Amino acid sequence: MQRTPDLRLRDALDAETAGVSSASLVVSVDRLIGRYRAGGAASAPILASAMDVLAYANYRMPATLAACRNVLWHSASRIGEVTSVVDLGGGTGAMAWAAAEEWPDASVTVLDQAGEAMALGRRLRSAEPGSVEFRTWQAGSPVPAADLVTISYVLSELRDADRSSIVLSAIRAATRGVVIVEPGTPDGHRRVLAARALLLEAGLRVVTPCPHQLACPIAAPDWCHFSARVERSAMHRRLKGGDLGHEDEKFSYVVAVVDGSTDLYAADGSRVIRHPMKRKGLVELQLCRPDGSAGRQIVTKKAGVAYRTARDVRWGDDWPADDRVNGG
Structure with missing residues (x-):
């Protein structure tokens, strides 16, 4: 039986952590979580070492992959055939795993400024099929053109002006569509709505999850989000401090296509x-x-x-x- 990307990623992470003290990884995770909460939503965890990167990847990457796979699974039929993907701020490459699974023949490029994160991403992908490249990129630099440009779990790490800038960069680079994924929290939903407004202003057409181009009808305190089931490995359970063999990753997202680039728009449903x-x-x-x-x-x-x-x-x-x- 063919192993799913979730299980293959688990195997790759297990291979990376072989011989590494789980207590050291727990300490790194606790420090990163504390630093993130102290810094607020616009401050990214500082991955200062290879240990920090490995801890963060084990803690977050399985859930991020599950959310990204769910988004692409629900959106691929509306986007159409994709031969190239650029993932902005992709770090260790969770979205790259999802994109390579959905479009096996596509070239996928991860752009990020975190060298240690990209180095781990390359190692995790070393035994995987498909074309996935990790390249150093600074925010504000030109983004290479691609059929699909993705931004997953990045906007929460940026200030408002920088969020708009990276979304506009994605719009300019995309020849077919843009995918944006954020945590499924009220704040995550608000960031997705702000990005959605930029996509619509630029003339793109939203195809998922919204079945329309109108204002979001979901009013606070409610918010639009979805869920993906994540099966936890033993290490994942240890880092999460939980006993359950699974968790549910909540996420918000929007997918929009360049008008005229595809005739596979959302059905009348x-x-x-x-x-x-x-x-x-x-x-x-x-x-x-x-x-x-x-x-x-x-x-x-x-x-x-x-x-x-x-x-x-x-x-x-x-x-x-x-x-x-x-x-x-």
Whole structure:
């Protein structure tokens, strides 16, 4: 059986940590978390050493990969064929793993200024197929053109002006589309909304998760986010200080395409924006709709095909255009 990228990444991380004191990794993780919280949302953890980079990769990279895979899985059919990807601020390369899995023949370039992080990223990819290159890049420098430009878990590390600058750089470099992923927190959602506004102002067309080009209908204190299941390794559990063999990574995102670059735009349907609630004889869905509204949809057993579809639908999936079979 072919091993998934999640398991292959786990194997690669385990190989990197072989012989390394787990206590030292825990100390590094605790120090990095403390430094991040003390510095606020616009201060990135300072990866000052190879140990810091290894600790951070073990702590965060599996969850980041799970979120990025989920985003690309839900978006690839709307983006179309991709032959080149540039990942801005990609660090150890979680998005690169997801992109190489989704488009095996594409060339993927990770741009970052953290040399130790990129060195680890190269080693983790050393036994992997596909073309993934890590290149030194400073924020504000030109971004090479690519079909797809991605920015994952980077905006939270930047100040407002720098966030706008990197999004605009991605827009200028993308010939097909832009992908932006952030933590699934209220702040993460606000950063995604700000990036979404820049994408729309530049003339791009949002294709996921929003089924429309209108203002987001989800109002505070609620926020739009999704979830990806992460299977934890023994080291991951140790660094997280938890006993469960899994965790759920919450994330917010937006994907937009250059208008005219593809005819695979979003279908005339809705997006499931919460876990479906399943009870005997009915399924309750929370939907974002093409008309720019969001709300509850009840699908009962008498709906036939729609009910059977609703029993299988998951958080983040599309919902067909004829969703109002039982009223809305």
